[in-house]
Amino acid sequence: MAMARKDYRLIPASQEMASRAPAAVDRPLVQIVSNPVSGGHSARRLARLRDAYIRYGFDVVFSESSPATPFQLIKRVARLCIAGGDGTVRHVLEQGDLRGSTVAVDVYPAGTINLMAREWNVPTDPDAFVQTSINRAPRPLFPVRMNGTNFLACASIGPDARAVAGLSTELKRRIGRLAYVVAMMKVFIDWQRPRLRVFVDSKRIDCEAVFIAKGRFYAGPWSFAPAARLEQPILHVVALRHARRRDFTAFFLAMMAGKTGNLENVQLATGREVSIDCDTPQPIQADGDIAAHTPASLVVAAAPLLL
Known part of the structure; x- marks a missing residue:
């Protein structure tokens, strides 16, 4: 006899709230928010996460954060x-305005890449994640203000940012992070070397590509600034004086080996304020999205969020 297939479709927040039994009103409420059109989105994984919260005594409601449905x-x-x-x-924390809120915030890695969850060593098993989340102390996070928006983990201007600017969102939804490889191949064909003027706490650096770390990781398990931490109010700047194809390739190979600081072509700096200018507007990649263009001003928040 054929087994019935379990339905993992997620109910929108308004319907979920309406369908909750009155007896559940006294249970603490968890709002799980996701982007259904992002790469790596899985209704089945979210259903398992919902079930884990319920097992630990919570009621659950789902909501979205997407271009069509801003987070509330x-x-x-x-x-x-x-x-x-x-x-x-990044979008949820910016739209939610949670500074000073008593709402506890959990970050579960369910998208294409989640550098924050990687740095915080967040469990991917739903039960282990919920158990760890409800028993841990709040973690400080210093966002970085950049041209009217925020970023949390890293930003960059150069070939990788141009690849993100040319990324196909539909391809990303279908094949995940491999879409970045396709976009980078196109950048290698049409290579550009703009001259950037970077000021780190007023110290000037002339370069052709720049990487700015607020957290430890970049593009997955790699790091171009191993000393950077999310909970510290410091920006770690890694500038490539020259960004020819061979320079950029050498930088990425050194990053994979954890030795970017050994390259003669690299200049390092740290500070709380960074400004960047260029003769032609350049896209700025921040946390995997194009968040701004040059000229840009980056300032670490004076006080942290507690997540």
Whole structure:
């Protein structure tokens, strides 16, 4: 006899709230927010995450954070669980305005890449994630203000940012992070070397590509600034004086080996304020999305968010 197939479709927040039994009103409420059109989105994984919260005594409601449906924090929420990649986390924290809020925030890695969850060593097993989340102390996170928006983990201007600017969102949805490889191949064909003027706490650096770390990781398990940490109010700047194809390739190979600081072509600096200018506007990649263009001003927040 054929087994019935389990339905993992997620109910929108308004319907979920309406369908909750009155007896559940006294249970603490968790709002799980995700981007359904992002790469790596999985209704089945989110359903398992919902079930884990329920097993630990919570009621659950789902909501979205997407271009079509901006995030909104639901009243009476005790915990907010952001299930997605770095871009989703960035948008939710910016739109939610959670500074000073008593809502606990959990970050579950469910998108293409989640550098914050990697640095915080967040479990991917839903039960282990919920258990760890409800028992841990709040973690400080210093966002970086950049041209009217925020970023959390890293930013860059150069070939990788141009690849993100040319990324196909549909291809990313279908094949995940491999879409970045396709976009980078196109950049290698049409190579550009703009001259950047970077000021780190007023110290000038002339370069052709720049990478700025707020957290430890970049593009997955690699790091161009191993000393950077999300909980520290410091920007780590790594500038490539020259960014020819061979320079950029050498930089990425050194990054994979954890030795970017050994390259003669690299100049390092740290500070709380960075400004960047160029004769022609350049796209700025921040947490995996194009978040701004040059000229740009980056300033670390004076006070942290507690997540």
